[in-house]
Amino acid sequence: MERSLEGQVAVVTGASGGLGAHFARLLSRQGATVALTARRLDRGEALAGELAGAGGRAMALRLDVADAESIGPALDEIEAALGPISILVNNAGVGGEGMALDVSVADLRNAFAVNAIAPFVAAREAARLMLSSGVAERGEGRILNIASIASQTVLPGLGAYCGSKAAVAMITRSLAREWARRGIAVNALAPGYIETDINAAWWPTEGGQRQLKGFPRRRLMQESDLDAAFLLLVGPAAAAITGTLIVIDDGQSLPGGG
Ligand SMILES: NC(=O)c1ccc[n+]([C@@H]2O[C@H](COP(=O)([O-])OP(=O)(O)OC[C@H]3O[C@@H](n4cnc5c(N)ncnc54)[C@H](OP(=O)(O)O)[C@@H]3O)[C@@H](O)[C@H]2O)c1
DSSP, rough: OOTTTTTTTEEEEEETTTHHHHHHHHHHHTTTTEEESSHHHHHHHHHHHHHHTTTEEEEEEEOTTTTTGGHHHHHHHHHHOOOOOEEEEEOOOOOOOOTTTTOOOOHHHHHIIIIIIHHHHHHHHHHHHHHHHHHTTTTTTEEEEEEEGGSSOOOTBBBHHHHHHHHHHHHHHHHHHHHTTTTTTEEEEOOBBBOOOTTTTTSSHHHHHHHHSTTTTTOOOOGGGHHHHHHHSSSSGGGOOOOOOEEETTTSSSSOOO
């Protein structure tokens, strides 16, 4: 199979597990050099070792994206170590669970900080680097925000999550417009439910089982269901795709139960 991302340098936030680790493996298999960032450095380092063992090139860096001021220096450090960044995957995310009457202001703030403000700031800092390194001039800049069906669909008890994911969906379009003539494509992926740490405790519950039975296909998705759209949006084919949000949800957000 052709390695479509040979020579590219990709940064993944929240690469310590779940979808972020999956995306990092996918990027590496396609030939990209991958910077794995998250708060849990031990996990990032283990994954970097795994990727190197499979013939890839990777580095791990501790980055708490809720501290927005620390994102720019982290990207500078990555670029100094690996070369010009051409792909940014804004994947780090938190659930921010809680009914509106109960959710704490701290959880609300954290949901927006991690799910919306961090992708905005990381995109800006990555764009700054892409514009000065020549990546943008060659039309190779790719920023992919991992949104969610929650950006378009009301998920009960997840108001903070839905609001923050709707924000990142619109941030995607705004930045795409702003950088449309500057060689940087900004897009978003809106996955449906896939079992990871963010929701694993929910599925065995009565409510979780009821929700699952309401999905048209009565199942959760697999991480690999996202691969084709992910590679489209981070790869060369996205040269003429910007400001797009692709929903991959196995039909989960289609209206009507049963
Ligand atoms: N799973 C789904 O069904 C689903 C569906 C739609 C969209 N998504 C989105 O997909 C993305 C990945 O979620 P997931 O399902 O893989 O969940 P997960 O397994 O809980 O992973 C979340 C990742 O985000 C990182 N993270 C959280 N807070 C962070 C912070 N302050 N700074 C840096 N990293 C932080 C975590 O790393 P550390 O704890 O090590 O920092 C972890 O690697 C999220 O944006 C999520 O909203 C998931």
